[in-house]
Amino acid sequence: MADDRDQNLPGLxxxxxAAFLRANVDPHIGACTGHVVVGGKSNMTYLVGDGRRQWIVRRPPLGHVLETAHDMGREARVMSALAPTAVPVPQVLAVCTDSGPIGAPFYVMEYVPGTAFRDESELRELGAARTRKIADEMIDVLADLHAVDPSAVGLGELGRPEGFLGRQVSRWTRQLEASRSRELAGADELRAALADRVPTESAARIVHGDYRLDNLLVDASGVRAVIDWEMATIGDPLTDLALLVVYGRVAEIPGGEVITTISRAPGHPSAAQLVERYAARTGPLPPAGLGFYLGLAAFKLAVILEGIHLRHSQGHTVGAGFDTVGALVEPLFGEGIALLKEWS
Known part of the structure; x- marks a missing residue:
């Protein structure tokens, strides 16, 4: 790891x-160096080490932060609870709920080696067969997550499953109003359509909230860890499946490569194949279809990107690609309207 000690790491x-690690992980830890792994699209992620060992540190993004998102204690709690289950997660080592030391709460977890595939070219190098195997395991891990009884692992109070879908529409509408700095075609139409079509919830399960391939760490043996649990809650598991499908649609939008191009890779399953494998593991899907869930997923992702666009306009993002994120927001509202009709 390069020595960034003389650099001023944003937010850390x-x-x-280093002092926190000595007090809470190991008193023999030396002077630390580090660098930003992911900056600003979600929580800030840093790789920190003392020359002998490495850890991952997570804190909220800089600047404008959406309501209820970026809760460090919540993210750490979910991973700790899932540690004994079939869902692979990093070990949480220490949590700082006090914002005093670095200006925000943070936590430290083990460093898990593996690749978070974000671009189709990375999968193309592996070949179509390996890509399909990785995608199939991605779905299987999601099914394993949704098989976990929240109460059995101490997460029964993590969320309120009754009325979850209706609250999701309301929540992301509020988030949009908190983040919107411009007129957005399709936003109000999609919101109204979702509000009129809220279905009965599926059985309540642990919902990751942003499940996709680049939130998995993968090596030659398979999926090593599911990461980025900042939006986890208890609710309708089909919202996870729908968001995964919508991420695949993003790759088809001009400029969508700034988010992901994974679904373009040879061997990557189609949306129908992803849904079919999931249903084979979990049971039949609702007869009303996935239209509402897919429309909600597109609405949610558009709102998240609008929040990133606002943070970028205020100078609070770190890294490349933020200048084009805002151009995806309106097309995603349009995708949501189309998906709601197409899959109902």
């Missing part, structure tokens, strides 16, 4: 983190 004081 390495001396403070």
């Amino acid at each position: 004081d390495l001396d403070v983190v």
Whole structure:
């Protein structure tokens, strides 16, 4: 790891983190260096080490933060609860709920080696057969997550499953109003259509909230860890499946490569194949179809990107690609309207 000690890491004081690690993980940890792994699209992620060992540190993004999102204690709690289950997660080592030391709460977890595939070219190098195997395992892990009884792992109070879908429409409408800085074609039409079509919820399960291939760490043996649990809650598991499908549609939108191009890779399953494999593991899907869920997923993703667009316009993002994220928001509202009709 390159020595970034003389650099001012955005949002992280390495001396403070080193002292925290000594107090809470190992008193023999030395001076730390580090660099940003992911900056600003979700929580800030840093790889920190002392020359002998490495850890991952997570904190909320800089600047404008959406309501209820980026809760460090919640994210750490979910991963700790899932540790003894079939769902692979990193080990959480220590949590700082006090915003004093670095200006925001943060937590430290083990460093899990593996690749978070974000681009179809990365999968293309592996070949179609390996790509299909990875995608199939991605679905199988999602099914394993949704098979976990939340109460059995101490997460029964993580969310309120009754009325979950209706609250999701309301929540993301509020998030949109908190993040909107411009007129957005299709936003109000999709919101109204979703509000009119809220179905009866499926059985309540742990919902990741942003499940996709680049939130998995994969090596030659398979999926090593599911990461980025900042939006986890208890609710309708089909919202996870629908968001995964919508991420595949993003790759078809001009400029969507700034988010993901995974679904373009040879061997990657179609949306119908993803849904079919999931249903084979979990049971039949609702007879009313996935239209509402897919429309909601597109609405949610558009709102998240609008929040990123706002943070970028305020100078609070770190990394490349943020200048084009805003151009995807309106097309996603349009995708949501189309999906709601197409899959109902």
